[in-house]
Amino acid sequence: MNPYLRLIRFDKPIGTLLLLWPTLWGLWIAYGGIPPLTILIVFVLGVFLTRAAGCAINDFADAEFDRQVKRTIMRPVAANEISRKSALLVCFILSVTAFCLAAMFLQSKTLFWTIPALLIFVSYPFFKRFFPIPQLYLSIAFSFGIPMAFIEAGMGITLSTWAIFAANCVWVLAYDTIYAMVDLDDDLKIGIKTSAITFGSQVIPVIASMYLALVGLLIYLQYSLHLGVFFVLSIIVSIRLIDHIYLLIKPKRREDCFKAFLFNNYIGMIIFAGLFFSYIKI
Secondary structure, eight states: OOHHHHHTTTTOTHHHHHHHHHHHHHHHHHHTSSOOHHHHHHHHHHHHHHHHHHHHHHHHHHHHHHTTSTTTTTSTTTTTSSOHHHHHHHHHHHHHHHHHHHHHHSOHHHHHHHHHHHHHHHHHHHHTTTOSOHHHHHHHHTTTHHHHHHHHTTOOSOHHHHHHHHHHHHHHHHHHHHHHHHTHHHHHHHTOOOHHHHHGGGHHHHHHHHHHHHHHHHHHHHHHHTOOHHHHHHHHHHHHHHHHHHHHHTTOOHHHHHHHHHHHHHHHHHHHHHHHHHTOOO
């Protein structure tokens, strides 16, 4: 595949999906169902562009590290298929495109939130140099679409906004810590910071507690918003999926941890399905 498409992970949509699901959660709750088509398209495109820009700046920042990690050694910048300057230019173009798209179709008060969102996304790779839990910083970046959805819908920032925001933050911290476990040996050698390293021998209990917090916040949303039987079913199915993830990561094997990370896509999808059907008027 074209190295520029690989740079933005066009061939690996898992990151886009994990960013998209919570954005859709926020949109559906903020609008009480299907949002206006234009708003939906703008938010979906914004997710794709923002994630792509984040991938480009990540490869710009981590080129030397990537050359020392088995999983990332063939990334375009690390493999010298694309220069670091070109990766930075791609990040700039994608970021400007995302901002212009928001400026054209979203309200000015929503547009204001795109600036810190983009700044957090592009600065995340550098936090791995010094911040002991960079995945926590990433969780905030992956949650910005939620308050933006509420503001665009005219709801403002409510308790429900913060509940969904917190639910996504603990979910991101859980699955991205699992992702960090895949590269644990390499990361220890090259000296970058990850939550998997910081949590050490307690990494599995910490991940489990994050998933427990996610379930608790989903239950809170169910009762506070009266979402109905479909959302209850989505919580029950999510608990079963979380149990499967726990069994995968418990032995701490690299391959199983990667499978567990990918499996989180189903959690995001099931929760969205529960919201989607809960708001259908029969």
